[in-house]
Amino acid sequence: MAGAAFPGVEDAFVYCFGQGLRHIDAERLHDAASSLRRAAALRPDHPVAWFVLGMTLRTLGQGASATAPLRAAHRLRPDDPDTLFHLAALLLEQGRATEAVPALRRLARLRPDHPDAAFLLGNALMAVEEPEQAETAYRVATLLRPDSADTNNNLGGSLLAQRRPDAAAGSFRRAIRIDPARPEHHKNLGTCLLTVGDFEEGAREYEWRTRQAVWPWNRDFPGKPVWDGGPLAGRTILVHFEQGLGDSFQFVRYLSVLKSRGARTVFECQPVLKQVLAGVPGIDLLVARGEPLPAFDCWVSLMSLPFRCGTTLRTIPGGVPYLRPDPERTAHWERPIAERGRPGEFRVGIQWRADGDDRSIPLERFEPLARVPGLRLYSLQQGNGLDQLDRLGGELGIVSLPGRRDGAEGFVDTAAIVAGMDLVVACDSVVANLAGAMGKPVFLALPWLADWRWMRLSDRTPWYPATRLFRMARRNDWDGTMARIAEAVRALIAAGGHEKGRHGIEH
Numbered sequence: 001m002a003g004a005a006f007p008g009v010e011d012a013f014v015y016c017f018g019q020g021l022r023h024i025d026a027e028r029l030h031d032a033a034s035s036l037r038r039a040a041a042l043r044p045d046h047p048v049a050w051f052v053l054g055m056t057l058r059t060l061g062q063g064a065s066a067t068a069p070l071r072a073a074h075r076l077r078p079d080d081p082d083t084l085f086h087l088a089a090l091l092l093e094q095g096r097a098t099e100a101v102p103a104l105r106r107l108a109r110l111r112p113d114h115p116d117a118a119f120l121l122g123n124a125l126m127a128v129e130e131p132e133q134a135e136t137a138y139r140v141a142t143l144l145r146p147d148s149a150d151t152n153n154n155l156g157g158s159l160l161a162q163r164r165p166d167a168a169a170g171s172f173r174r175a176i177r178i179d180p181a182r183p184e185h186h187k188n189l190g191t192c193l194l195t196v197g198d199f200e201e202g203a204r205e206y207e208w209r210t211r212q213a214v215w216p217w218n219r220d221f222p223g224k225p226v227w228d229g230g231p232l233a234g235r236t237i238l239v240h241f242e243q244g245l246g247d248s249f250q251f252v253r254y255l256s257v258l259k260s261r262g263a264r265t266v267f268e269c270q271p272v273l274k275q276v277l278a279g280v281p282g283i284d285l286l287v288a289r290g291e292p293l294p295a296f297d298c299w300v301s302l303m304s305l306p307f308r309c310g311t312t313l314r315t316i317p318g319g320v321p322y323l324r325p326d327p328e329r330t331a332h333w334e335r336p337i338a339e340r341g342r343p344g345e346f347r348v349g350i351q352w353r354a355d356g357d358d359r360s361i362p363l364e365r366f367e368p369l370a371r372v373p374g375l376r377l378y379s380l381q382q383g384n385g386l387d388q389l390d391r392l393g394g395e396l397g398i399v400s401l402p403g404r405r406d407g408a409e410g411f412v413d414t415a416a417i418v419a420g421m422d423l424v425v426a427c428d429s430v431v432a433n434l435a436g437a438m439g440k441p442v443f444l445a446l447p448w449l450a451d452w453r454w455m456r457l458s459d460r461t462p463w464y465p466a467t468r469l470f471r472m473a474r475r476n477d478w479d480g481t482m483a484r485i486a487e488a489v490r491a492l493i494a495a496g497g498h499e500k501g502r503h504g505i506e507h
Contacts, residue, residue, distance in 0.1 A: 013042040017049055024056065032056050040069065047076035051083055063090055074103070081111050089120060097127035108137070115144035119151055122158065129475070131161035149179035156188060161449055165192040183211035194452040203307035210301070217242040217301065227300040229308040233262030238299040240268040241289070244355060246433035247303060248273055250453065250463060253317045253437075254305035256282030266296055276411040276434075281322055316462045321439030329416035333401070337378065337420045340399045346375040346493050349421040350398070353385025354429040358447050361427045363388040363396070365478045368486035369425060370396040374493050380417065380424070380431050382410060423492070425485060428454075436464030443468050443485050448475045
């Protein structure tokens, strides 16, 4: 072997390596790692020593330390299937999918009959946003291991990422048949069905989300039953928020449905929304999370109401607008809004940054909109994303209104500023839902894989009649999406849309 050891070194290597293996057998992994390090230092040309050291460190949970030994083993034996597999798996765990893909492709060529390699390759390709190629890998994995629920589930995920929810639903159903107790598979099927407008089965399957091992919005009220959709007359029901701020704006309309069934309603909301939600129809008592709760008879999660209320595509509750801005704050903001524009300008409020990076739009993509004659852009952004405004706001002529308050009062101010706009252009965000609940005209820019609630009903949504959806035509193509929005705004101004939107009239 190249780089053969000198007399004595080989004996020391054999002793240290053997000692490391004995420690592994005795489950003394820290001692094993020490012995294996000494062995690898004595024979740095020995791939097995590096491989066993890397696997030992990985088993100890020391993934960062395991990478170098596994890379060394790979350099010495580039076609060893075990080394390729475990190095790639480790890179995936570290979020380094781009580096994992070549190793897994090589492994797939060497071992086309290796189901775990095909499955892992699919995972890596999904991580680098190549769902079409991931689908191919998952299909190989399902042929090699057709009874794997995880493989069928992940195949469904790759199909859904291609905006093929009908095909994805078939894969999720196969995963459920194989392992009917897995909540993730049911929840994924529910998402597909809701996307295509099947609320009856979709909402029922989506209920499985609360059984997942990690679901941070679960609540427990000992001694109080979960509302099962039964009679509510004369009963007090507690509805607690679930998921994001935008979800509360969108689904709080269901409190009116509960009220119409004879319930006394209590809504426990996020603290920052308490002031802006005051006065929403159907809420008898509004409390913020952390405040004392009143007596109640039953409870339910906000996002379970579509299922518990038996919602179908035709019975999505309307009532828009159901959120109205504070008159005093609206009057307060009208003057600075007017002072920073010109008479007769078309006012467009914009938000570009959402909680999820996939839904956020780089502010520079708003340039086509900023160049439309006769309009003025006003920032509705709060918190994250303001650094982009500092960098590009002047160049794009975006008005930033000073003096907006933080916390619960911040959304009261945001609602008041939205009231002074002719149109809101936003990513899928809390502001888009706030404006939608106010009945304001909204041009909503959706990412390639939009949330299930926007379904696939062309450019309209039953949730907000005055909202128009702009769906991304090609993955990551914010340029094309924003160019279409700019043209639509140009046409709206030419058609005399000015002033109508300022009073919440649908376009």
